[in-house]
Amino acid sequence: MVRLVNFKKICSVVICSLALSVWANDSSEFLVEDVAFIEAQQDAARSEEAVVLPEHLGPVIDTNVLAEDEVEQTNADKGNILLDAREPWAPAIVPFLDASDGVEEQAPLERSEPKISAPSKILAVDVHPKMPRIAILIDDLGYNRHGMDSSLSLPTEVALAILPSTPFAMQTATSAQKQKRITLLHAPMENQRELKLGPGGLYANMTEDELKATLSKDLDGLPGIQGVNNHMGSLLTTKANSMAWVMETLKGRSLFFIDSLTSPKSVAKKTAQEYGLDTVSRDVFLDNIRTEAAIDKQFTRLLKLARKNGSALAIGHPYPETMSYLKKRLSSLEHDGVLLVPLSFLLVSSQGEPDN
Numbered sequence: 001m002v003r004l005v006n007f008k009k010i011c012s013v014v015i016c017s018l019a020l021s022v023w024a025n026d027s028s029e030f031l032v033e034d035v036a037f038i039e040a041q042q043d044a045a046r047s048e049e050a051v052v053l054p055e056h057l058g059p060v061i062d063t064n065v066l067a068e069d070e071v072e073q074t075n076a077d078k079g080n081i082l083l084d085a086r087e088p089w090a091p092a093i094v095p096f097l098d099a100s101d102g103v104e105e106q107a108p109l110e111r112s113e114p115k116i117s118a119p120s121k122i123l124a125v126d127v128h129p130k131m132p133r134i135a136i137l138i139d140d141l142g143y144n145r146h147g148m149d150s151s152l153s154l155p156t157e158v159a160l161a162i163l164p165s166t167p168f169a170m171q172t173a174t175s176a177q178k179q180k181r182i183t184l185l186h187a188p189m190e191n192q193r194e195l196k197l198g199p200g201g202l203y204a205n206m207t208e209d210e211l212k213a214t215l216s217k218d219l220d221g222l223p224g225i226q227g228v229n230n231h232m233g234s235l236l237t238t239k240a241n242s243m244a245w246v247m248e249t250l251k252g253r254s255l256f257f258i259d260s261l262t263s264p265k266s267v268a269k270k271t272a273q274e275y276g277l278d279t280v281s282r283d284v285f286l287d288n289i290r291t292e293a294a295i296d297k298q299f300t301r302l303l304k305l306a307r308k309n310g311s312a313l314a315i316g317h318p319y320p321e322t323m324s325y326l327k328k329r330l331s332s333l334e335h336d337g338v339l340l341v342p343l344s345f346l347l348v349s350s351q352g353e354p355d356n
Helices: 007-026 032-047 068-078 145-152 169-178 208-220 240-251 268-274 292-309 320-336
Strands: 133-141 159-162 183-189 227-232 256-259 279-281 311-316
Touching: 133 145, 133 183, 133 227, 133 292, 133 320, 145 169, 145 320, 159 169, 169 183, 183 208, 208 240, 227 240, 240 256, 240 268, 256 268, 268 279, 292 311, 292 320
Parallel strands: 133 159, 133 311, 159 183, 183 227, 227 256, 256 279
Antiparallel strands: none
């Protein structure tokens, strides 16, 4: 181990030794103890592998003077790399504490997940109501060309109900099918006033087989039929058995039923729901009085019901007055805040829910 010795101390020892040597040559009167002391100092100086440090590195600590405990404390406090170069310098790193070292282990910090608040409930005032919807069905088609042409010129949302076995029935049904317009069989049903029904009529005195056979023939005679509504029928629609046979026939063909509601005692809609058919009842007749003023009054009533209930269905006929009015009126519905929709949008399922 290389020991560090003060430069000044070495110089003083050497000078003393030289002085004693000169004195010994000049005088023989000196003590043996003094010679032994000087020799011991010289031996000590030779035995030390002295390392002389330049003074700019600072004072060298004399380890002979300091006690061992003071030397250790001094080295620890000062951290002088020149005094202890056994290990290279490394940056101080805070040690990880372990539970086995007698330090109580701390529970890891829990990371709190951000709380996502549930969306607030939508209030009724925040919901934009659907635009009121109206649907229009034109009855009694098939007897003349004028009625066919004028009804086919209306917007395609307007549905057509065609009487069976009439002169223009097939042509009207085919043209409507090309327009992808909803078409119905306008099934003639017995009325309270005993008015003639024409071909394909359904009567209250018919047996089940007779009624079903007649209705099936009417349906087979028209292509693209999607549903049925009653023509007149103020008597037959009040007969539960007759209505059950009608609905059984329609269910087998997956058709819907529209109750024209020619009698307040009608059980047609109720029976249709019992058999699982989509159905709806008429709200307004547009043209019981064939004047523009009367038709306009009924149309205003239709809009009022639509705004109140969300939707409303009107039934009209291919009269010239009705066709002229609808052609003009349906082109400006955006100003009324209502929407003209296909009839199928107003149908209600057997569970009481709208289909659209």
